[in-house]
Structures are given as structure tokens and as C-alpha cells.
Amino acid sequence: MKTTRRSALAGMAALAAAPRAFAEAAFPDKPIKIVVPFAPGSATDITARGLGGKLQEILKQPIIVDDKPGASGQLGASAVATAAGDGYTLLMGTNSTNAANTALFKKLSYDPDKDFAPIMRCITGVNALVVNNDLPIKTVAELIDYAKTNPGKLNYSEASASQRVSAEMFNQLAGVKIERVPYKASPQALGDVASGQVQVMFPDLPQALSQIEAGRVRGLGVTGPTRTPVAPDLPAIAETVPGYSLVYWLAVFAPANTPQPIQKALADAIGEAMKDPATAKAMTQGRMDIAPLALTEFAAYVKKETDWWARAIQAAGIEPE
Amino acid sequence: MTRFLTKDFLSGLMFIAFGLVALYFGRHLALGTAVRMGPGWVPHMLAYILLGLGFLICLVAFFTVGELVERPKLKPIALVTLGIVLFALMLERTGMVPALAVLVLVASLGGDEFKVIEVIGNIVVLSVLCIIVFKVGLGMNISVIEGVW
């Protein structure tokens, strides 16, 4: 009933208003494409597909998830940045594409600040701190002691900028020096912690939990400012190392020139979809947090995050390429 | 002169050329040290090895009787490549079917037996097949004719 009345009202408003307004009121009248700037099967891809299913029901139009991976998300993000601002092409962006990349690359193929209209933050997640099982280390404090008494013994593996920033920030704030060993793929990097080739890693929590629960690596903490309800047993690193905090997020963006009413309609629909528990579970795999934050509030958040990542990346000693 | 037109001598030259290209475009890459190997260490090493092998291959070719290189025909390779490039440029702008038609047409021109009816028939059959397999069957995000379907 509710939807019928709403569309009836919209219809009347449209009749009274200019043709342009009519087009907006009728939004959406064709399939919507969500571009995922990372590979099929990545967390971003799974989140977009999880959201797409419910969004399709709500908006009554097919949602197409289009993976355009490559160049740390640059290819997918630029595709959306240059798309028509009509609400039919959206980006499932992340803290990489829409905040950190500014500081990671000398030259980006898009402008994260000017090319996008932030619609809705969907998910926040944290990295976990894990160590090899054979080490006599059970807590964050013990890790710091061990690193101080055994200099040059510990290595950390990383396969992404967020993992590297997590580790270097830890090195800095805890006053230790764990050596970096770069990897191309996260599962391999974590596997080498389990088998003892390297000792420490900061993998994302969904990935880490599966190994921690199976007892193949030891979880010491999470990178968020506080504990997360997803893994209440893991203390926040900040409890031992004050001031330590790193959170990543996944969010929907539209091209910058998308009309306000369409932005609002999209934010409303996405917000409603995420209220559905099954959708929320499909999006987070039960291992991240649903954290809706819409439109202007989210835009302010993105600004703050861009500054934060720029500072963190610089402090971690990562040179822009 | 024929000594220089053998397959072996020319492939030696090709390896040398690739080595030189790699050295030129890799010149700004830092070499680093054995512990902290820079991004340029391996490219430089590979480039020098290719140069060395290239010279060796040329040398051996010069002193042995080698197979002469066949005179290339430019039409097939040029038209096939042109067809692929046109397909790439058209696919996202015009949709699958027009791009497909151009590719099949241009590629068919590259052969010797060109009959208009056959090519049209081929285009029709392949269009139907591709729509069924890629669009309907696998649900790929390709438009059949841009803006229409």
C-alpha cells in the first residue's frame, strides 16, 4: 500500500512539474549498474552483490554488478567518475579508491574529491593482528616485549596498503621494528604466517577469523579504536598502544553531477536494503559491521578520512608512486 | 645478403632489439643492492642476457646455413589486426552486434575466398549465437546494440 501511495504522489507531482522533474520522479526506469573496482570474489564484490539482490526488490529494476578491477581500483573508479550523473552508474568504493589512493599515487586517473557524490557508507571493518602459533606471544604487550628483546627476528607480511599502514603504525606507536615482507595476495601472506615463514600480519578480520578460529594463527587484537561485536574476544590494539586506530570502509558513490533527488532516492533505498538481516549478512559475510552513514554526513566523513590516510601513509614511510 | 635473411639471424636481431628497448625504458628504475633489490635489478639483468643471447644467435646464424624467412603477406595480418582493433573500439560504443559484424567482415576480407552472401550469413549466425551464449546464457554485461538492448 505504502509504495503505491508514494508512487501515486510522485506521479501527481511529476505531472505538475517540468519534464526534468518527471524524469527524476520516475527514477529508476532502467537497470542500475554498480561498478566494483576490485576482482570478482573480493570483499567489495561480495558486498555489492549482497546489496544488489535486495536493492533490486526495492527499486524494482535489475541491479547489475560490473567488476572492473585493476590499478588499486583506479580503473573502476575512473569509469564511474566519467559516467553520466543520472544515478544509473554507481561505484562500490572503498577507503582505498576514495581516500587513501590520493596519497598513494602521484597521479590518479580520477579525482576522488571532485568526481564523486558520496551516497552511503555501507560497511566498516577492521584488520586483525595475528602472529604465528609457535611464538611465545599471547598478547599485544608480549609482542612488543618480544620485538624489543629479539631485534631483527620478526617479519610481517602484507598484501595491501591498509595492511602495510596497520603494521607501520604499530611499529611507530609501539616503538618496535618488525621488518616488512611484501606479498601479492593476502591468502598467501596469511598462509605464510600459519606455516611460520613470517611471524606477524595485519589481515582483514573476515580472513583472519577463519584462521584464528581454526587455531592456525593466534589473534592478538583488532585495529579499530574499540573492540568489534563481530569478534568480542579480540582486544583493541589501542587498549595496549594508546592512539592506535585503523578502520576501513565500503561505500556507494555516484558521479559528482548526479541530481540531489536521485542521490536521496538511492540513499533511502540502500539504507532500507541494509535493514534486512539476510542482506546485511550477505554483505558482511557476518564478519564486518553494517555502518550506514548517508549523503552530507558521509561526505564530511570522506573528507576527514582522506586527511587521515594521507597522514598515516606519510607516517608509515610509503612513497607515492 | 641471404645470410642476413635467415630466420635465425633475424630472430637474433629481434632479441637484441627487445634487450635495447628494455634497457631504454627501464633506465630510470633503481638497481638497489643484493639485499634490498631495487625494481630495476631484474629488468637490467634480463635485458643484458637477451642482448648476449641475441648476439650469440646472430653469430651462430652467420656461420651456418639457415632457413630463409618466408616473404610475409601483409594482407591477412593487417586485416585481422584491423578487425580486432575496430572491434575493441566499437564494442562499448555501438554494442556487440555492430562490432561483431565489422570484425567478421574485415577478417573475411583477409582471406582469398570472399563471397558477400556467405559473409552476411556468417554474421547473422554468429550474432544469434553470441546473443544466446553471452547475453542470455552467461548474462554478461554487454549491450547487444548500444541504447537499444
Place this chain on the structure above:
Amino acid sequence: MDLLNNLWLGLSVAVSLQNLFYALVGCMVGTLIGVLPGIGPVATIAMLLPITFHLPPTASLIMLAGIYYGAQYGGSTTSILVNLPGEASSVVTCLDGYQMARKGRAGAALSISALGSFFAGTVGTLIIVVFAEPLTRMAQKFGPADYCSLMALGLVAAVVLASGSVLKAIAMVFLGLLFGLIGTDVNTGAQRFTFDIPELSDGIDFAPIAMGLFGIAEIVVNLERRMERSGAIKVSSLWPTREEMRRAIPAAIRGTALGSILGVLPGGGPTLGAFSAYTLEKKLSKHPEEFGKGAVEGVASPESANNAAAQTSFIPMLTLGIPSNAVMALMVGAMIIQGIQPGPEVMTKKPDLFWGMIVSMWIGNLMLVVINLPMIGMWVKLLTVPYRFLAPAILLFCCIGAYSLQNSTFHVLQVGIFGVLGYIFVRLGCEGAPFLLGLVLGPQMEEYFRRAMLLSRGDPMVFLQRPISLGLLIATAVLLILMALPGIKKAREEAFQEEG
């Protein structure tokens, strides 16, 4: 007896009507995408993942696994028929499979490949059941230095793939290594040979290169030969002769053994398996000169090896929850979405799922043989289609397949560029297979080499101190010497003849 009980439990799960249905769907979809060049299991499984939310966990995993093997089977089909390897692991099949097809033995090559794969799949499944634990422990002992030495062995073996000049084959391996460097350097993030094109920063994909070097170059060469191929292939019997079977069987067994072991190692398992199996056969054979010209062993052995490796690459995922390739990563994703934590706990907590899946793997392999054997006749008929129809169709499927990799037209352009390069290679008598192996293994080798050096704090002795690495390096050296001896002798003889 436990084992038999478990297998019985698995069988009772797997033969339920619903699960059989999903296995069949998976195998059919897999065969289809395997036959289409470029469209791989990764993209397909990712697209189908949301559908699996609504299926019971066992059924969804059975279907996804079916797609994975189906793609393996289908990939061999195009390698043999039109010289188009679907993925790195079927490059080797092209070498002799396509030559067999040109001699009118396409049917025999296809059926040997299908039967060899089925045999390897059966053995691989049994190995998962019996040896999953010890094999996992073996894989975990492999450190970066060991991997690096393994890759070195693989690269030296690549030279054996060539049927022509050894020197040129070595140069092709190095050229492949050089092309493999294109992209972002993992350690420093520096861009190497990317020419400021963002699409190149992740390196060049294997598929467009394989399509260009093998498929497109072959089409162009055939077009030049004034269509002499149109209807030229006489198709003799679809089935292998007794003699062919006699040669194929031992090769399939050796390939299976090699593939099963290498499959457990993450990264390039099936590829290394197929390449080393081929090398082994060529070295063992009494007729090494037949290789590259349609030797049956050259089809049977790598086809068995890559399928065995495809099976055993499930082991790290099942025992450790660590995916060894992109398809496995998606399977892990599918399990997590269903609320199942991959790892050894699955075996104890959800025995019906675990054993059901294992038995379905075997049933999937059986289904594929049943689906594929009758289709051989159809595939072979396809070869009698005049080339002027077939050539544009192959071109088209390559282009669409390349596009589908990342939904990017840049990949289609790559097919064109590598087509030209492949054509030059053919004209100059340089072989593509060593180039491709260099390209696939090179980046991994550099990554492992630099990681080993980082972990040893710059001490190169680490490669000699680790027993596994030392053993592999010795094997590499022996292979090098074996290869160099006849080569040097021959070159000297030729030089003398020239002067005389």
C-alpha cells in the same frame, strides 16, 4: 573401515537427485565456458555466487566444483581443435594436441585427453581422501627459497618444450620473463614498463597473450596459405588406435603422479604440473623427435597432470582453509557465506558436506567423461567447417572472451598486439610455449627470490642451505647439463659441415 564408511556416507549424499542435478548443471556450464576462450571459471563462479545463497550448501559447492573441472575439460578441447589454450595449464596440450588434430587425429586426441583426465581425476580424488594431511604438511615446509628453486627448475624444463633450436628457446624464456615484469613492482610499488597506462599496472593477463600468440597467429598463417585447410583435414576414426593407447597409458600414469604432487603447492600447481609432465615424457621417450609433431604422450601426460593437480589443489583449502588459486578463493567465499568455516573442522563437524563434496568431485569427473565423449564427434565435425567461416568465428570468440576478463576493451587490443607479435615469432621460427612459461613463472620467481633474500637478510646461501631448495637446484643443474651436451655436439657438427 572408517574410510569406507565415510565414502559410503558421501555417496549417499552425492547421489541424491538434487545434488546430481547441480553437479550436472555445474559440469555443463563449466564445459561451455571452458570451450569459450578467455571466459574462465573465476568470472563465472563470481557471477553465480549470489545464486548459491539460495541453494543448500552441499548443492552449491558441488555445482561450483563442477564448473571448475568442466572448465578444465573444455579448455583442452579448444587447445586441441584450434590451438587456443584457455589457461596456462593447457598451453602444453596445444603443442601436440593441435598437431594431432591437423593429422586428422583430433578425435583420438580428444578422447585420450578426456580419459586421461578422468583417470587423473579419480586418482586425485583418492589422494585427497587418503593423503590430504601429509601432503599439506609437505606443502607447508616449502619456503620462499624452495619455491624459487622449483621455478628455476620449471624454467629450465621449459626449454625442453621447444622442438627447434635450443638457443632460441632459451632466449624466448628470457623474453617471456621480461614481459612478465610489466606492471607494478610488489616490493617498491614502482611502475615497470607500464608507459603510464593504468591498465598495465597489474601486469598483462595470460589469456590475451595466449590467444594472440597461439590463436591469432595460427589464423593468420592459415589465411596466408590460401585456405588450404578448408576441408583439408581428413577425419579418421574418432577413437585412439591400440598403438596410441599403449603409448598413452603409461604417460597418463606418470602425468597423474607428477600433477598430484605439484598441485598441492599453491601458485601455478596445474601449470607446473603440465609442463613438467611433458618434459618428463619427452626425456623418457624413445622418439623425442615426435614431440611437437603430434606425439600421443604429449597429450596424455600433461592433460592427466593438470587435471590431477586441479584435484589436489583442493587440499590446502580443505585442510588449511587457504585457497591456492582464485577459484579456490571463491569457493572459500561460498563456504563462508553458507556459514561453513573451511578447514579440517569441516571434516568432523559437517561430515555429510565434506564427504558428499569429495564423492561429487568424482561423480563430476565421471559426468564430464559421459558428456564429453559423445561430443567428440560433434567437435571434430566442427573442423570440417570451411576455414573462411571458422576463422572469423574464432577471432570473435577470442575478442569477446578477452573483453570479459575485466570488462575492458584494452584486453581486446592486447589480443591484437600479441597476434602481431605471435605472427613475427612464427615467421622467425621462435616458439611460443617457452615464452609463455617464462611469462607465467617469471613474476612468481622474482617475488619468491626477493622474499627469500629479505627473510635471510640478504644472504644468498639460503638457497643452498635449505635441503629442498638444494635438491631442486641440483636437479636443475643436471637437467641443464643433459640438455647442453647434445646441443653443443650438434652445433659443432653443423659448424664443421659448414666449413667443410
